Amino acid sequence: MSSWFEERRADKAADAQQRREDREFESKLRRDEAREAKKERRDEEAQRRRDKASRRQARAARREKTLTPGNVYRKGTLALVAASALASLPAQVMHFVTISVMLLPLPFALEGAAWVMNAGVAYADERKLPAWVRWLLRALALTAAGFAAWINYDYGRHAAPAVGWGLAAVTLLGPLFFEVRQWVTTLTVDAAERKRRSDDKARAKHEKKRSKDHKDVVRLAKRLVSAAPFGTLKFEAAFAAAWEIFYGTATPGMTPALHAQQLASRQSLTTAMDEANGSPVSTRGRLLERLHPAPSPLIYRPGSSQVASDLPPTPERPQKAAQKGGRKTPPLHRRSKGDAVPFHPIAKTEAALERGGTPRRIPAANGHHH
Secondary structure, three states: OHHHHHHHHHHHHHHHHHHHHHHHHHHHHHHHHHHHHHHHHHHHHHHHHHHHHHHHHHHHHHHHHHOOHHHHHHHHHHHHHHHHHHHHHHHHHHHHHHHOHHHOHHHHHHHHHHHHHHHHHHHHHHHOOOHHHHHHHHHHHHHHHHHHHHHHHHHHOOOOHHHHHHHHHHHHHHHHHHHHHHHHHHHHHHHHHHHHHHHHHHHHHHHHHHHHHOHHHHHHHHHHHHHOOOOOOOHHHHHHHHHHHHHOOOOOOOOHHHHHHHHHHHHHHHHHHHHHHOOOOOHHHHHHHHHOOOOOOOOOOOOOOOOOOOOOOOOOOOOOOEEEOOEEEOOOOOOOOOOOOOOOHHHHHHHHHHHOOOOOOOOEEOOEEO
């Protein structure tokens, strides 16, 4: 019986432990799911912010591109043209309708003729047509616009002179603004075209001069271009290869003679700079002289003696001047201990060797005797 109860208690304990583990696992799973969901929400929010910033930057770029002076001028001119047409049409319509309803299409025909002729001027500029074509189209546009302006003036002056002049001015300002816009655009295109033509002319002049100065190289470069597949080898690359074949250098313009001249000029410059800086004439020699300086030569002659003290006069040994014929003559110098600078040990060694009959040694440094 006791064993049954023990097994029963053990089973209950195991069940309780399993339930605790299941609850802990479910709790951990819920925490992980909540953490993942929170992370996903943060990522989504960050992505939304990035998308919003990207859209804002795109709008700013479009706005900046749209609000350039050129675009504002072109679009503003078209807006003024449209306003001019809308302001000039009602008076013309009322003027012709008063005469006859059948004349209703005439105002649209007049305005349309003026704008079509102006568009023809732009088309002639684009196609590079002769100048007389452009001026003919301008004259036709001015005629149509002038007739429409006279009609508006005649209709408006019955109300007030200012109304007539205003309608006439509005009718003419639209085509005038469009013509000025086309003129500015033509000047811009002409400036770019002149620059392109100038560049083409300079390039053609350069190619002609190169063909004249380097006939063999140009001929070989053309042969290399023709030998390569179509479009795979540019003429400039072929010219550089041909120059290297002829002269052995990859630098166009340089030849063996020019390289030799360059080397000789560098050597001449080095020699001149060394001579200006003094001997030795090489950097290595100057470095060795600085690292191993040669001792100064000592003046020594057998049998010679010092006739004057090497030390400056001192107050302890004043010189007594002798009067003779009004001139002061110094007394004869007598050697005494301590009145001269001691000889260098090298000098003493050389003197001893010379007294012993040994030939005098001459010091040398850097391979040069001093």
